[in-house]
Amino acid sequence: MMKVRILFLMLIAGGKLMGQPNVIQKAMRDEIDRSMRELKLDTLQPPCYVSCSISDVTYYNISATLGGILNSSEQKARAKGNRVLVGTYEMNDESLDNNLFSAPEANDIAVPLDDDYLGIRRALWVSIDNVYRSASRQHAKNVETWREQKKPLEEIPHRVFAKVPAIKLALPLPAVTFDKKKWETYLKQLTQRFVTTDYPGSSLSLRFEQGIEYFESSEGTSLKLPVQKTALQLTIVGRTPEGELVFDQHTWEVHQPDDLPTMAELDAEITRRLARIEAQTKAKKLEDDYTGPVLIEGSSVADVLASILFAGRERLVYDNNIPNPASLRADARATLENRLGKNILDPAITVKALARTHTYKGVPLLGAFEADSEGTVPPAELVLVEKGILKDMLNDRSLTSTAQTANGHRDGPGVIQVVVSEQATPRQLKEKLIAQAKAAGLEYALIVRNEELARYGILNVYKVDVNTGAETYERNARFNQFSFRTLRKVVATAEDAAYNVSGNGNSTSYIVPQQLLLGELEILRAEMPAFKEEEFVKNPLKHNP
Numbered sequence: 001m002m003k004v005r006i007l008f009l010m011l012i013a014g015g016k017l018m019g020q021p022n023v024i025q026k027a028m029r030d031e032i033d034r035s036m037r038e039l040k041l042d043t044l045q046p047p048c049y050v051s052c053s054i055s056d057v058t059y060y061n062i063s064a065t066l067g068g069i070l071n072s073s074e075q076k077a078r079a080k081g082n083r084v085l086v087g088t089y090e091m092n093d094e095s096l097d098n099n100l101f102s103a104p105e106a107n108d109i110a111v112p113l114d115d116d117y118l119g120i121r122r123a124l125w126v127s128i129d130n131v132y133r134s135a136s137r138q139h140a141k142n143v144e145t146w147r148e149q150k151k152p153l154e155e156i157p158h159r160v161f162a163k164v165p166a167i168k169l170a171l172p173l174p175a176v177t178f179d180k181k182k183w184e185t186y187l188k189q190l191t192q193r194f195v196t197t198d199y200p201g202s203s204l205s206l207r208f209e210q211g212i213e214y215f216e217s218s219e220g221t222s223l224k225l226p227v228q229k230t231a232l233q234l235t236i237v238g239r240t241p242e243g244e245l246v247f248d249q250h251t252w253e254v255h256q257p258d259d260l261p262t263m264a265e266l267d268a269e270i271t272r273r274l275a276r277i278e279a280q281t282k283a284k285k286l287e288d289d290y291t292g293p294v295l296i297e298g299s300s301v302a303d304v305l306a307s308i309l310f311a312g313r314e315r316l317v318y319d320n321n322i323p324n325p326a327s328l329r330a331d332a333r334a335t336l337e338n339r340l341g342k343n344i345l346d347p348a349i350t351v352k353a354l355a356r357t358h359t360y361k362g363v364p365l366l367g368a369f370e371a372d373s374e375g376t377v378p379p380a381e382l383v384l385v386e387k388g389i390l391k392d393m394l395n396d397r398s399l400t401s402t403a404q405t406a407n408g409h410r411d412g413p414g415v416i417q418v419v420v421s422e423q424a425t426p427r428q429l430k431e432k433l434i435a436q437a438k439a440a441g442l443e444y445a446l447i448v449r450n451e452e453l454a455r456y457g458i459l460n461v462y463k464v465d466v467n468t469g470a471e472t473y474e475r476n477a478r479f480n481q482f483s484f485r486t487l488r489k490v491v492a493t494a495e496d497a498a499y500n501v502s503g504n505g506n507s508t509s510y511i512v513p514q515q516l517l518l519g520e521l522e523i524l525r526a527e528m529p530a531f532k533e534e535e536f537v538k539n540p541l542k543h544n545p
Contacts, residue, residue: 029222035132064203093136108126167223293432297516304516305510306510341391376396426515430469458526
């Protein structure tokens with residue numbers, strides 16, 4: 001086996017190189033070393049790879065409504081994970097088995113919250129020992145299955161664990177003291193605005209995460225990466241005169257709480273959002289399902305592109321599941337891998353992954369990262385689609401074909417830039433929207449504008465009269481299923497912007513055009529629940545007793 005090359009990535013912090021490991025790192029390294037030396041079960045193979053991770057993060061949560069605090073908590077948590085491969089990188093317990101997780105056992109031990117070296121080692125030992133027992137037996141089954149096939153390994157669908165350079169990376173965590181009292185006061189003052197409105201169910205919630213993610217492996221990789229994320233979410237909930245629910249939502253995402261907008265800016269945004277939901281209560285519902293050209297604007301562009309490129313059955317991510325060798329069924333995976341080198345999008349579209357780009361036009365990109373949770377450094381620029389042609393897809397260290405490489409995207413897309421070369425001004429885009437709708441024999445076209453709720457399923461639209469260009473605001477719509485065909489005919493503005501989109505616990509940052517005209521998209525009616533309740537006692541917020 002080729003010796004793994006060690007790549008040292010040293011960062012200077014406070015004038016000093018990365019120092020000695022702390023208690024957590026030392027416990028992880030020592031337990032991994034012992035596991036590699038001593039793990040053995042009967043006649044089964046020893047491990048060829050062991051890794052451990054510990055997330056040492058403090059979570060602050062505050063939520064408020066009607067000028068009062070609903071919840072204010074601080075929780076320190078340490079979560080662990082580990083991976084044990086038995087056999088070789090080319091043939092191991094994961095090679096012929098799609099179930100990559102070991103069931104937890106009753107004797108599992110949580111990582112202690114204090115820096116207890118022996119306590120941390122014991123918690124890691126229990127997990128590693130459990131995973132090894134399962135992995136060693138699975139490896140033996142895989143070897144037996146391979147022998148039954150009576151074929152060279154390369155002729156059998158299997159998974160290889162890629163070799164990557166080992167790295168040592170320690171990034172500094174900017175020290176931030178969370179002022180809980182200050183933010184409680186801010187949220188109480190801001191939500192006081194809802195007391196005299198028709199939207200008393202509205203709220204503000206703040207979440208701040210701060211800590212360190214540790215990763216150590218038997219290859220020599222050592223990661224100490226900062227975690228610092230802040231999300232302030234405004235939710236406004238109300239009802240129409242008929243009792244039908246209406247709601248609006250906006251989320252500010254930054255690294256540190258002090259990077260959030262000022263109190264005056266937040267207050268102004270609440271005013272704007274209250275006017276917006278007031279317009280919703282008075283708007284008509286979308287009455288007909290629509291198929292035709294749609295103009296997407298603002299943050300909705302990022303939401304739509306995220307759904308098309310990374311959320312569907314076909315997505316720009318390698319599917320590294322393998323067919324069961326004992327099964328007679330054909331591989332029914334919905335994967336784009338067999339379309340590498342072929343056209344999948346409009347030739348005007350280029351898609352790049354820019355994982356190590358941390359800011360764009362002054363906007364912090366929360367999806368940026370220097371190494372993924374397997375210790376793989378992503379390229380500074382990875383071209384996924386070039387002029388409509390599929391060039392590559394995101395991948396981790398599990399490879400199922402010789403065309404794949406480990407490109408450092410185990411944890412998601414990170415930072416994605418979508419460039420559209422077919423460009424027009426905002427005025428020209430609306431003219432093209434109307435012209436395309438007319439050509440299709442439609443009486444109106446649709447605009448989706450800054451609808452963050454699009455990612456949750458319900459949105460509002462602007463109906464554009466093809467004869468006058470006048471816009472009418474209508475509510476209760478939803479996108480039909482997206483596919484790559486949605487991006488077969490597009491035009492966009494030259495001006496772009498960056499947006500942070502959250503999902504599945506991770507943030508992805510999108511650099512996208514501020515306006516995107518799609519040649520054909522389905523938008524359907526959406527039904528919302530209605531609750532027409534009789535009041536027996538007057539609302540105390542609006543009527544004195």
